[in-house]
Amino acid sequence: MKKVTALSVFSFLVLGLLVVATLVPPAPAPRTESPAPRPVEDIALTPAGDGWRLSIVLANHEEEYKGYTVQVSVDGVVRGDETIVPRGRRYSYTQRIAPSELSEGAVRVQVFEARNLTPLEETTYHLKGRAQ
Numbered sequence: 001m002k003k004v005t006a007l008s009v010f011s012f013l014v015l016g017l018l019v020v021a022t023l024v025p026p027a028p029a030p031r032t033e034s035p036a037p038r039p040v041e042d043i044a045l046t047p048a049g050d051g052w053r054l055s056i057v058l059a060n061h062e063e064e065y066k067g068y069t070v071q072v073s074v075d076g077v078v079r080g081d082e083t084i085v086p087r088g089r090r091y092s093y094t095q096r097i098a099p100s101e102l103s104e105g106a107v108r109v110q111v112f113e114a115r116n117l118t119p120l121e122e123t124t125y126h127l128k129g130r131a132q
Contacts, residue, residue, distance in 0.1 A: 037061040039068070040111050040121040041090070048096065052127065056093040056111065060085040067114025075104045082114075102127055 042057040060066045070093045071080040085091045097107060105128025111121045 038120075039066070039113070043109055043111075043121065043123060045097075045107065045125050045127075051096055051098040051101075052107075054093075054095045054097060054107065054109065056109065058083070058085055058091045058093070058111065060087055060089055060091075063087055068120075069112040069114065071108075071110045071112070073106070073108040073110075074101050075106055077101070084114075097127075104128060 037059065039058055039060065040056070041059045042055070045052055045054050047053075054072060056070055058068050058070075065084050065086055067082065067084045068091070069080065069082045071078055072095055074097055079095065081093055083091050083093075105126055107125040107127060109121070109123050109125075110119045112119055
């Protein structure tokens with residue numbers, strides 16, 4: 001009789017644990033942090049008339065003013081701009097590239113944060129032979 005009683009108690013304990021396990025809500029999934037917004041929101045090179053239009057949009061998502069440097073090299077000739085963007089604001093840089101400026105067709109774009117030698121964003125376009 002002791003075997004039957006011990007088996008019954010064990011069965012009721014297992015059954016009780018199963019009931020409790022079904023009533024307890026599952027643990028919430030760990031929260032994943034969304035990636036921090038990037039300061040370089042967009043870089044686009046589009047056909048415009050008989051040349052191209054380069055546009056860069058920078059955004060300051062920080063709580064303080066941020067300085068940025070834009071450098072654009074068209075076949076080795078460097079142009080650009082330095083700017084300070086207030087918090088929560090955007091800055092747009094636009095440059096027209098005429099076909100007469102191109103010999104090799106390499107357009108290199110670099111965006112730096114102030115006093116930082118590593119570019120936040122860097123890309124090179126090759127325009128030689130592209131139809132307009």
